[in-house]
Amino acid sequence: xxxxxxxxxxxxxxxxxxxxxxxxxxxxxxxxxxxxxxxxxxxxxxxxxxxxxxxxxxxxxxxxxxxxxxxxxxxxxxxxxxxxxxxxxxxxxxxxxxxxxxxxxxxxxxxxxxxxxxxxxxxxxxxxxxxxxxxxxxxxxxxxxxxxxxxxxxxxxxxxxx
Amino acid sequence: xxxxxxxxxxxxxxxxxxxxxxxxxxxxxxxxxxxxxxxxxxxxxxxxxxxxxxxxxxxxxxxxxxxxxxxxxxxxxxxxxxxxxxxxxxxxxxxxxxxxxxxxxxxxxxxxxxxxx
Numbered sequence: 041x042x043x044x045x046x047x048x049x050x051x052x053x054x055x056x057x058x059x060x061x062x063x064x065x066x067x068x069x070x071x072x073x074x075x076x077x078x079x080x081x082x083x084x085x086x087x088x089x090x091x092x093x094x095x096x097x098x099x100x101x102x103x104x105x106x107x108x109x110x111x112x113x114x115x116x117x118x119x120x121x122x123x124x125x126x127x128x129x130x131x132x133x134x135x136x137x138x139x140x141x142x143x144x145x146x147x148x149x150x151x152x153x154x155x156x157x158x159x160x161x162x163x164x165x166x167x168x169x170x171x172x173x174x175x176x177x178x179x180x181x182x183x184x185x186x187x188x189x190x191x192x193x194x195x196x197x198x199x200x201x202x
Numbered sequence: 203x204x205x206x207x208x209x210x211x212x213x214x215x216x217x218x219x220x221x222x223x224x225x226x227x228x229x230x231x232x233x234x235x236x237x238x239x240x241x242x243x244x245x246x247x248x249x250x251x252x253x254x255x256x257x258x259x260x261x262x263x264x265x266x267x268x269x270x271x272x273x274x275x276x277x278x279x280x281x282x283x284x285x286x287x288x289x290x291x292x293x294x295x296x297x298x299x300x301x302x303x304x305x306x307x308x309x310x311x312x313x314x315x316x317x318x319x
Binding site for chain 1: 204223225226227229233257259260261263264265267268287288292295296
């Protein structure tokens with residue numbers, strides 16, 4: 041069994057990098073041949089995590105650095121988004137749908153809810169004054185494998201449609 | 203990839219067409235352009251036309267909700283149309299469909315706002 045295929049990115053906590061971050065992760069994951077929907081789920085979750093790091097972790101300070109680690113193991117993608125910012129005082133409260141600590145910035149308070157819904161597994165750990173780490177995983181149902189399954193070659197248990 | 207905002211006035215309705223990606227970085231553009239148009243007061247209602255919106259996250263929800271509140275305070279209505287499946291899921295998850303009506307296209311949205319005879 042081969043180890044995971046990994047990549048790591050570190051970039052300035054600037055809002056213009058949000059698009060770069062989600063596109064970079066999507067490009068790395070594209071080797072699993074995900075569906076458009078799966079790719080969009082991953083991009084949205086990454087966008088939420090990175091935006092949180094920039095707005096809440098670093099309070100808009102562009103000197104902060106955000107790190108993303110992505111690992112592909114089999115058909116599962118693991119993404120970790122790390123900041124060394126202010127951290128979250130009350131995780132329970134922060135995870136409540138529609139809760140936001142910055143209503144004046146028109147934040148919807150849906151970031152954590154979206155990450156939880158769009159990914160298979162989602163965990164957040166945070167230490168006030170130290171930073172926040174978000175770990176999430178998602179299984180990609182590869183279209184390629186489904187094609188093989190459809191003609192009855194692959195052992196992946198996809199429904200035979202022909 | 204960035205975001206383009208196109209505004210069109212049709213009778214008393216402001217049609218806002220968003221093209222590209224709406225995230226935290228581009229949300230400010232949308233906020234400024236829409237806020238300005240709402241304050242100018244030429245339009246009673248707003249239609250958000252999202253056919254060419256390729257990406258949106260919760261920052262988009264925030265800016266839409268903000269404009270909805272602003273418009274509602276003036277007695278106006280907001281409708282969305284041509285929503286792709288990804289954006290639809292976000293609206294659904296956040297409960298935004300409870301306050302916004304959704305339509306297939308701009309014409310249907312205009313009809314719902316009773317500006318097309």
